[in-house]
Structure formats: structure tokens, C-alpha cells
Amino acid sequence: xxxxxxxxxxxxxxxxxxxxxxxxxxxxxxxxxxxxxxxxxxxxxxxxxxxxxxxxxxxxxxxxxxxxxxxxxxxxxxxxxxxxxxxxxxxxxxxxxxxxxxxxxxxxxxxxxxxxxxxxxxxxxxxxxxxxxxxxxxxxxxxxxxxxxxxxxxxxxxxxxxxxxxxxxxxxxxxxxxxxxxxxxxxxxxxxxxxxxxxxxxxxxxxxxxxxxxxxxxxxxxxxxxxxxxxxxxxxxxxxxxxxxxxxxxxxxxxxxxxxxxxxxxxxxxxxxx
Amino acid sequence: xxxxxxxxxxxxxxxxxxxxxxxxxxxxxxxxxxxxxxxxxxxxxxxxxxxxxxxxxxxxxxxxxxxxxxxxxxxxxxxxxxxxxxxxxxxxxxxxxxxxxxxxxxxxxxxxxxxxxxxxxxxxxxxxxxxxxxxxxxxxxxxxxxxxxxxxxxxxxxxxxxxxxxxxxxxxxxxxxxxxxxxxxxxxxxxxxxxxxxxxxxxxxxxxxxxxxxxxxxxxxxxxxxxxxxxxxxxxxxxxxxxxxxxxxxxxxxxxxxxxxxxxxxxxxxxxxxxxxxxx
Numbered sequence: 001x002x003x004x005x006x007x008x009x010x011x012x013x014x015x016x017x018x019x020x021x022x023x024x025x026x027x028x029x030x031x032x033x034x035x036x037x038x039x040x041x042x043x044x045x046x047x048x049x050x051x052x053x054x055x056x057x058x059x060x061x062x063x064x065x066x067x068x069x070x071x072x073x074x075x076x077x078x079x080x081x082x083x084x085x086x087x088x089x090x091x092x093x094x095x096x097x098x099x100x101x102x103x104x105x106x107x108x109x110x111x112x113x114x115x116x117x118x119x120x121x122x123x124x125x126x127x128x129x130x131x132x133x134x135x136x137x138x139x140x141x142x143x144x145x146x147x148x149x150x151x152x153x154x155x156x157x158x159x160x161x162x163x164x165x166x167x168x169x170x171x172x173x174x175x176x177x178x179x180x181x182x183x184x185x186x187x188x189x190x191x192x193x194x195x196x197x198x199x200x201x202x203x204x205x206x207x208x209x210x211x212x213x214x215x216x217x218x219x220x221x222x223x224x225x226x227x228x229x230x231x232x233x234x235x236x237x238x239x240x241x242x243x244x245x246x247x248x249x250x251x252x253x254x255x256x257x258x259x260x261x262x263x264x265x266x267x268x269x270x271x272x273x274x
Numbered sequence: 275x276x277x278x279x280x281x282x283x284x285x286x287x288x289x290x291x292x293x294x295x296x297x298x299x300x301x302x303x304x305x306x307x308x309x310x311x312x313x314x315x316x317x318x319x320x321x322x323x324x325x326x327x328x329x330x331x332x333x334x335x336x337x338x339x340x341x342x343x344x345x346x347x348x349x350x351x352x353x354x355x356x357x358x359x360x361x362x363x364x365x366x367x368x369x370x371x372x373x374x375x376x377x378x379x380x381x382x383x384x385x386x387x388x389x390x391x392x393x394x395x396x397x398x399x400x401x402x403x404x405x406x407x408x409x410x411x412x413x414x415x416x417x418x419x420x421x422x423x424x425x426x427x428x429x430x431x432x433x434x435x436x437x438x439x440x441x442x443x444x445x446x447x448x449x450x451x452x453x454x455x456x457x458x459x460x461x462x463x464x465x466x467x468x469x470x471x472x473x474x475x476x477x478x479x480x481x482x483x484x485x486x487x488x489x490x491x492x493x494x495x496x497x498x499x500x501x502x503x504x505x506x507x508x509x510x511x512x513x514x515x516x517x518x519x520x521x522x523x524x525x526x527x528x529x530x531x532x533x534x535x536x537x538x539x540x541x542x543x544x545x546x547x548x549x550x551x552x553x554x
Contacts, residue, residue: 267434
């Protein structure tokens with residue numbers, strides 16, 4: 001092995017790491033500075049650790065409401081998705097008929113379609129259902145987008161559960177629903193947890209559909225939609241802008257720090273099943 | 275199978291239905307979301323193919339996809355191989371890569387908006403290292419807007435692909451790559467001849483997904499950073515779908531572009547998949 005080659009790759013990798021880290025450091029530091037300080041001292045620590053920017057950003061674009069809306073939509077969609085997805089995965093995992101195969105295939109294809117591809121008809125659907133500019137539509141829509149990947153992931157996991165467990169329970173007189181609730185759902189918890197984390201990340205971070213469906217009202221819009229309005233609301237106050245960005249990032253990043261391994265596994269699994 | 279019906283119906287109503295409607299709406303003269311619409315055949319496609327903005331968007335999208343996808347997949351793979359070797363501080367790198375993967379499109383756009391400010395991080399940084407001649411107004415210069423849009427994707431994407439490729443390589447039986455190293459292969463050869471060969475099919479899937487994401491999802495980044503401008507210098511097809519529908523009240527045209535995107539997505543995905551099919 002030629003040593004110089006390895007040294008070059010170490011250097012290149014860390015240059016990239018620095019390129020990733022520096023903007024994030026700048027984001028955090030700027031959130032404690034005012035424009036003058038940002039423009040003259042981009043790299044240094046702030047002169048004082050004042051949370052004034054955070055307070056103002058919170059007020060100017062009603063970030064509190066935005067975060068509440070995001071949380072409501074996310075929690076409701078995850079709960080509803082589980083009710084829909086787990087029975088479907090059970091049905092597909094325990095059924096080897098042709099219809100099951102067909103449903104599973106078409107769901108696997110659906111995973112490839114970015115929801116954005118149907119941006120306009122999605123809004124038309126919201127209007128048609130009389131749910132335009134409501135959080136309800138966002139919840140229903142996000143459940144739909146989470147179905148393909150969630151069903152495929154949980155189905156694959158449930159296939160590893162021995163069928164004998166179901167057969168003996170059925171001999172004891174349990175019906176399909178009881179088998180699902182008492183045996184399959186509890187045993188599939190690792191896959192269910194992965195799906196919940198993935199759904200959480202995807203919904204919390206979603207921007208474009210939330211923008212065009214929920215609209216500009218602060219009572220309905222999510223944090224992701226509220227955040228960029230800082231650019232137009234308070235023109236070029238970079239301290240406020242970065243403080244708002246940090247606030248919006250905080251919930252998902254806190255979850256990451258708490259559940260690091262699980263979250264990393266979820267992201268990798270979610271991307272690998274394509 | 276009854277248990278599977280709600281999920282499947284949900285999928286049909288909220289994903290398949292809207293996607294199919296793209297084709298229907300593209301054949302109508304709809305202007306706004308609630309205006310009545312009539313069937314006008316291929317009129318929208320005729321307008322679109324005669325529109326310079328559309329061709330600018332095609333050009334920009336071709337550049338964007340042509341640069342972002344290969345660069346991201348190749349660098350991601352090499353970095354993934356690097357992670358697979360368990361280098362010092364790999365844990366720190368992983369945290370950094372996952373952090374950037376957790377940023378939403380809106381927060382990423384805000385980060386770039388802030389660092390590219392006239393007196394922001396980038397221009398101050400260039401000044402510090404004596405390259406102030408390169409400093410410019412990145413988001414208002416037609417020469418740099420499209421590269422900025424591509425940089426946003428690459429910035430966070432390379433690290434995340436590296437984590438994926440690294441995980442895939444780690445899941446392989448370890449002795450094959452080790453054996454090739456003992457046989458005297460350098461890292462360069464063992465990376466491209468052995469490791470790549472073993473996860474070629476997976477690289478193909480990732481390249482295909484990345485192609486679809488890059489093709490379809492640039493609308494939000496463009497909207498938040500440049501609104502397609504200055505002029506049409508950073509209009510992409512994805513952004514054109516958005517702006518025709520929600521800013522210029524031309525839903526029919528917007529969905530004609532949507533059809534073009536869908537066809538490009540399908541054709542590109544099939545092409546990438548068959549070019550990088552697993553040999554194993």
C-alpha cells in the first residue's frame with residue numbers, strides 16, 4: 001500500500017467534513033449575533049450569548065404555532081398510519097396468494113414515486129375533498145405517502161416470524177385479529193419502531209406539499225413553511241433567520257441525540273429497501 | 275386480505291390517483307386551481323415545446339442531473355469505502371453525515387441563504403484566504419445560481435450516500451476484500467475491482483433513486499433560494515411545474531411539464547437500472 005495515497009484520502013475526507021461542519025457552526029454562532037457582528041466576524045464566537053434573536057424569530061413568524069401544527073400533524077399521521085399499515089403488513093406477510101403478490105409489487109413501485117410528482121393534483125384532491133388549507137388533509141396525505149415503504153418494511157420483518165405461532169394460536173380458538181394484536185404486532189415492534197422514526201423524519205421535514213396545501217395562514221402552516229417566511233418578513237436579518245432555523249431543527253435533532261443508533265438504523269434501512 | 279385493503283385504498287387515492295391525474299390535467303386549459311377546465315388536446319404541449327423558458331429548464335435540469343448524480347454516487351462510494359476501513363474518528367464522521375441528512379429542504383436552503391449572504395461566511399472566508407476576487411453575490415449572479423442549487427444537494431448528499439455504501443460493504447463477508455488486499459491489491463484497485471463489483475447492484479439502485487430525487491425535488495430549493503432567477507438562469511423542470519401552477523396560473527402547462535418529468539423519470543430510472551444491474 002502506498003502510504004501517500006492514504007494520507008491524501010484522509011485529508012480530502014476531512015476537508016469535506018469541514019465543509020459540512022463549518023456552515024452548521026456558522027448557523028449556530030450567527031443565531032447569537034446581530035448583522036454587524038455576523039458581517040465582520042463570521043468565524044468567531046459571539047460577543048454575548050443573548051437569546052434575543054430566538055425570541056424575535058419566534059414572535060415574527062409565529063414559530064410556536066408552526067411547531068405545534070407540525071407536532072399535531074406528525075403525531076396524528078404516525079398514529080393513523082400504524083392503524084392502516086400494520087394490519088396490511090400482517091395480511092401480506094401471511095398470505096402467499098397472487099393478489100397479495102400484486103398488491104406488494106405495486107406498493108414497492110410506489111416507493112419510487114416522489115410525492116412531488118403529483119403536486120398539483122394533490123391540491124385538486126384537497127379542494128375536491130373540501131379539505132383545502134386544513135391540517136386534516138396533510139395528515140391524510142402523509143399517511144398515504146408513508147404507506148408503500150412502511151408496508152414493505154413491516155411485511156419483510158413479519159415474514160421472519162414462524163407461522164407455527166399463528167397455527168397454534170388458531171387451534172386455541174384465536175381469530176385473525178387476535179393473532180395480529182397478540183402475536184404479530186408485538187413481535188414486529190423493531191420494524192414498527194423503524195417505520196415510526198422514518199415517518200417522523202419525513203413528515204417533520206416535508207416542505208412543498210405543506211406549503212401548497214396548508215397555505216399561508218399561521219393557524220395551519222407547519223414550522224417548515226413558517227421558517228422561510230423569515231426571509232421576507234424581516235428582510236436580511238441573518239441573526240433572526242439563523243435562530244429560527246436552529247429552533248426548527250431542534251426537535252428532530254434532539255430525537256437524533258436521544259435515539260442515535262435507532263435513528264441511524266432507520267435511515268439506512270429505509271434507503272436500502274429500494 | 276381484507277386487512278390490506280385500507281392501506282391499499284389510501285395508496286390509490288393519495289398517490290396513484292393524483293399521479294394519473296397529471297396526464298388528464300395536462301390535456302386541459304385549466305388556469306387556476308378552481309377555474310373550470312376544458313379538454314384542449316395537446317395544446318399545452320404545443321405551447322410548451324415552443325417556449326424558450328421550457329428549453330432553458332430542460333438545459334438546466336440536464337446539467338443538474340448530469341453533474342449531481344454521477345458526482346454524488348462516485349464520491350459517496352469512495353467515501354463509503356473509506357468508512358468501511360474503520361478509519362480514526364469514523365464515529366465523528368458518521369454523526370456529521372447523519373446530521374446533514376436530517377436537515378429539511380427548508381433548513382438547508384436557509385443555511386445556504388445565510389452563508390451566501392453578500393458579507394456571509396463564504397465571501398468572508400474567501401477574503402481570509404486571499405481570494406476576495408472570487409467573492410460575489412452568489413444568489414444574484416446568473417453564472418452561479420445553478421451551481422449553488424447543485425451544491426445544496428451535493429453538500430449533504432455525499433455524506434449520506436457514504437453511510438449507505440459503508441453499511442452495505444460492512445454487511446458483506448469480510449474475507450473477500452481482505453483477501454484481495456493480502457493478494458497485493460492497493461486500496462484503489464480493491465475499491466473499484468472488488469468492493470464495487472460486490473455491491474454493483476446496490477450502487478445501481480442508489481443511483482436510480484438519487485436520479486429521481488434530483489430530477490423531481492429541486493423545486494423547493496430553487497423556490498427558496500433563487501425563484502429560478504435571475505432571469506431564467508436557475509429554472510429547473512421541477513420548479514417550472516411549481517411556478518406555472520402556483521405563480522403564473524397556468525395549470526395545464528404546468529402539468530404538461532409534469533408529464534415530461536414523469537417520462538424522463540421513468541426512462542432514466544430504467545436506463546440506470548439496466549446499465550448497473552447486479553452481475554451476481
